[in-house]
Every structure is written in C-alpha cells, then in structure tokens.
Amino acid sequence: MQIHRVRGRDLRDALRRAGEQFGAAALLLSHEVLPDGDVMVAVADPVRTIATRGELAKPARSAGLDDVERALVRSGCSREWIDAALAHVEQSGARGAYALDAAAAWIGARVAVAPGPRLPSRDAATNNQPCVLAFVGPTGVGKTTTLAKIASRMARVGRRVALVSMDTQRPGAVEQLAAHAQAMQAPLQVAANGAELARLLALSGGRDCVLIDTTGRSPRDAQALAELTSSLAQTRASLSTYLVLSAGASAAALAEAQRGFASTKPDAWIVTKLDETRAPAPVLEAAARAKAPLAFLCDGADIDAHLERASAERFADLFLRGRLA
Ligand SMILES: Nc1nc2c(ncn2[C@@H]2O[C@H](COP(=O)(O)OP(=O)(O)OP(=O)(O)O)[C@@H](O)[C@H]2O)c(=O)[nH]1
Ligand SMILES: [Mg+2]
Incomplete structure (x- = not known):
C-alpha cells in the first residue's frame, strides 16, 4: 500500500486537497498538527495501491x-x-x-508577476494625471468583463474611475460597457479613433484611472492590429496595455496571439476563464516563454468576484491543482 502525506491549513483543507489528488476513495490513515499549525494527513491511494501490484519489479x-x-x-x-x-x-x-x-x-516562481496599476496617491492634486489602462486581445476572451471587474474594484474603494469604449464596431459593445459604468456610477465616453482617444485622455485630469476597452481582434488580422496599435500610440498619456487571453486557448493559439498583439507592446497579460479549464499550465508557460508578466487572473464572469492579482502562490495552485484555491 502506498501512503501519501498531504498538507493543509487545517484538517478540512488537508482532506480537501487529499480528495482532489487521490479521489474520494482515498483512505485516511492518520493526521497530525505540525509545529506551524498546518495539518498533515496520511492517506492511502487506492488507485495507486492496485496499479502498483503489477509493478513491483520497478524501482520505487x-x-x-x-x-x-x-x-x-x-x-x-x-x-x-x-x-x-x-x-x-x-x-x-x-x-x-x-x-x-x-x-x-x-x-x-517561473512566471513573472506584473506590478499593480499605479494609481495617483489619494492626496494628490485633483488635476493629477490618471493611470490609463488599455485592454486588448482576441475576440470574446473577456476584455470588457475584466475591465469592469478592475474598475469596479477601484470604485468600491473610492477611486474615481472613467471608462472609455473604443469598441464602436461590435453591435452592443458600447451598451455592454455602459451597463457596467452605470452600475459603478462611472462616466463612460466613446472614442472612435486615436485622435478622439487622445482628446478624451487630455481632459481626464482629476480621475484616478481611465480604463479603455478595445474591439476584439483576430491575431491574424494585420490591418486591424496596425490600426489598434496606431490608435493607442496617439495618446500622450502614459498608457499600460494589458493583453487579455483565455486560459482555454491552445498553446498554438496563445503563441499566435502573442505574436499578433506584440505591436501593441503589452505591459502585462491577464488570464481569464480559468474556471473553464482544468489544464491552465499552457497559458502560464506561454507567458513565461514570452517574458510577459501576469497582472490578473480571472476564474468566472461575476464582476464583483472572480478577479485575483497574479502571484507566485496562485501560479503554483494553477500548476499543481489546476485552479485557483
Ligand atoms: N467562465 C468565464 N466567463 C468569462 C470570464 N470572463 C469573461 N467571461 C464571459 O465571456 C464572455 C465574453 O466576455 P467579454 O468581456 O464580452 O469578452 P470581450 O473580450 O470583451 O469580447 P469582444 O469585445 O466581443 O471581443 C461573456 O459571456 C463573459 O461573461 C471568466 O473568467 N470566466
Ligand atoms: Mg468587449
């Protein structure tokens, strides 16, 4: 019989982790409280016990x-x-x-963590330059939803946010963002091109953060990507660009998106839809390969939840447990 030890914050957590790793049929043999307060359980893995019967000759x-x-x-x-x-x-x-x-x-620690959005200090003068964040990425990956999550979190702690939609192409896109803006009582403006965006940003003093939604683009549509890059480049505000990618995308699709959106010079990536896969490693490996730091992780569509700052601990959870804790 093969015995495994699994550690958790308390007995319940350790048993949950053991169940995830070895299934509900895992046999609890003992448990002990460790000096740091964590609990270690010893379980027998019934699957492994059966499998190893025929493999006794193999070196353990x-x-x-x-x-x-x-x-x-x-x-x-x-x-x-x-x-x-x-x-x-x-x-x-x-x-x-x-x-x-x-x-x-x-x-x-293989994947880099991006610093959080740099908001002006709370006691700064009202005409202080806002933090400007643009969200780019393939179609349907969750750009608008993630932007709303981040803006809503800032608004909840009293930050003055403003939303800008540059998605004047997809029917209903502005209305989608408008509904979020209304829920958090934030102003929403629409910029159809780079010149309009630059004008809006020049007037955004007094806001802590301006979040810009963009149209989803195919990484293969070179012309659309060039337009997007040129629109964002026209603003003189210092802009942080997030490339939003879905955790469910294949390694090939992720590599293609990384190449396609490279011209927008993303400062960091955001990974969404971690709840829709149990195999999130490819997107984390892709980020490491591209030397792209990760800023946020999303595991659901709820605006008031399902948003986590990226961290080495969260990456470890994703690699070893397939999901955020
Ligand atoms: N399960 C899950 N769904 C998500 C997540 N993030 C967004 N969604 C859903 O994915 C769908 C697309 O989200 P959007 O925010 O509209 O995606 P988008 O990238 O702005 O899409 P386009 O603007 O059309 O390119 C919506 O149904 C969202 O509710 C997530 O982390 N998990
Ligand atoms: Mg959108």
Missing part, C-alpha cells in the same frame, strides 16, 4: 515525485517543464508532501 520512486508529476500532467504542463520541476524537487531533497511544497515554490 519517491511518492512525492509521483504526486508532483501527476499534478503537473493533469494541469497540462509540458514535458520539458515537468522534467525540470522533478529535477529541482529531487535535487532539493524534499520528499513526501514536502515535494509538492518544493515544486510549488519552484514552479510558481
């Missing part, structure tokens, strides 16, 4: 390494990253449940 590998490998395979991690993570864990000497901790610390 540390159970911890098997757990790490299994979790990474499940999250869609590439063989290259799995091997690198396993080599690191092996080298670190971490075993059992500690192997997962070692893997989490190592793999979570």
Whole structure:
C-alpha cells in the first residue's frame, strides 16, 4: 500500500486537497498538527495501491515525485517543464508532501508577476494625471468583463474611475460597457479613433484611472492590429496595455496571439476563464516563454468576484491543482 502525506491549513483543507489528488476513495490513515499549525494527513491511494501490484519489479520512486508529476500532467504542463520541476524537487531533497511544497515554490516562481496599476496617491492634486489602462486581445476572451471587474474594484474603494469604449464596431459593445459604468456610477465616453482617444485622455485630469476597452481582434488580422496599435500610440498619456487571453486557448493559439498583439507592446497579460479549464499550465508557460508578466487572473464572469492579482502562490495552485484555491 502506498501512503501519501498531504498538507493543509487545517484538517478540512488537508482532506480537501487529499480528495482532489487521490479521489474520494482515498483512505485516511492518520493526521497530525505540525509545529506551524498546518495539518498533515496520511492517506492511502487506492488507485495507486492496485496499479502498483503489477509493478513491483520497478524501482520505487519517491511518492512525492509521483504526486508532483501527476499534478503537473493533469494541469497540462509540458514535458520539458515537468522534467525540470522533478529535477529541482529531487535535487532539493524534499520528499513526501514536502515535494509538492518544493515544486510549488519552484514552479510558481517561473512566471513573472506584473506590478499593480499605479494609481495617483489619494492626496494628490485633483488635476493629477490618471493611470490609463488599455485592454486588448482576441475576440470574446473577456476584455470588457475584466475591465469592469478592475474598475469596479477601484470604485468600491473610492477611486474615481472613467471608462472609455473604443469598441464602436461590435453591435452592443458600447451598451455592454455602459451597463457596467452605470452600475459603478462611472462616466463612460466613446472614442472612435486615436485622435478622439487622445482628446478624451487630455481632459481626464482629476480621475484616478481611465480604463479603455478595445474591439476584439483576430491575431491574424494585420490591418486591424496596425490600426489598434496606431490608435493607442496617439495618446500622450502614459498608457499600460494589458493583453487579455483565455486560459482555454491552445498553446498554438496563445503563441499566435502573442505574436499578433506584440505591436501593441503589452505591459502585462491577464488570464481569464480559468474556471473553464482544468489544464491552465499552457497559458502560464506561454507567458513565461514570452517574458510577459501576469497582472490578473480571472476564474468566472461575476464582476464583483472572480478577479485575483497574479502571484507566485496562485501560479503554483494553477500548476499543481489546476485552479485557483
Ligand atoms: N467562465 C468565464 N466567463 C468569462 C470570464 N470572463 C469573461 N467571461 C464571459 O465571456 C464572455 C465574453 O466576455 P467579454 O468581456 O464580452 O469578452 P470581450 O473580450 O470583451 O469580447 P469582444 O469585445 O466581443 O471581443 C461573456 O459571456 C463573459 O461573461 C471568466 O473568467 N470566466
Ligand atoms: Mg468587449
């Protein structure tokens, strides 16, 4: 019988994690409270117990390494990253449940974290220049929804936000953003081109943040992307551009989007729809490969929830558990 140790914040958390890794049929053998207050449970994995019967001749590998490998395979991690993570864990000497901790610390740090939006200080003069954020990306990835989530979070803590829609192409796009603007009682303006955007931004002193929604573009539509790039470049305000990508996209689609939107010079990526996949590793690996820091992670469509700042801990959760905690 193979025994695994799983650590959690408390007994309930440890049992939940054990259930996720080994299934509801996992057998609880014991539990102990660790010096730091966490709880470690020992469980027998019935699937592994049966599977190993026919494999007795194989040299046993540390159970911890098997757990790490299994979790990474499940999250869609590439063989290259799995091997690198396993080599690191092996080298670190971490075993059992500690192997997962070692893997989490190592793999979570492979992806860079972008700094949060830089809002003017609260006691700044009213004509202080606002933080300007533009959201670009392929069609339907969640640009407008994510913009609304970020704006709503800022508005809830008393920040003065303004929304700008540059999506004058898709029917209903301005109305979609207008509904969000109304809910958070923020002004919404429409800019049909770069010149109009530059004019609006020049008049936006006194706002803490202006968030710009753009039309979804195909990464293959070079002309549309050139127009988008040129529109954003016309503003003299210092602009942070977020490339929004869906976690469900294939590695090939992510690479294509990264190449297509490179001309807009994204400062960071935002990953959405993490709730729609159990294999989020490809988008995290794509960000690392593109040397793009991640700013936010979204795992649902609810405006008042489902938005998290990116962090190494969240990346580790995604790699090893397939979802945000
Ligand atoms: N499950 C899930 N749905 C999401 C998430 N983010 C957005 N959505 C949904 O995805 C759909 C498209 O979202 P939009 O915000 O309109 O996407 P967009 O990128 O602005 O789309 P276009 O402007 O048409 O290019 C909507 O139904 C949203 O509710 C998410 O993190 N998880
Ligand atoms: Mg939109």
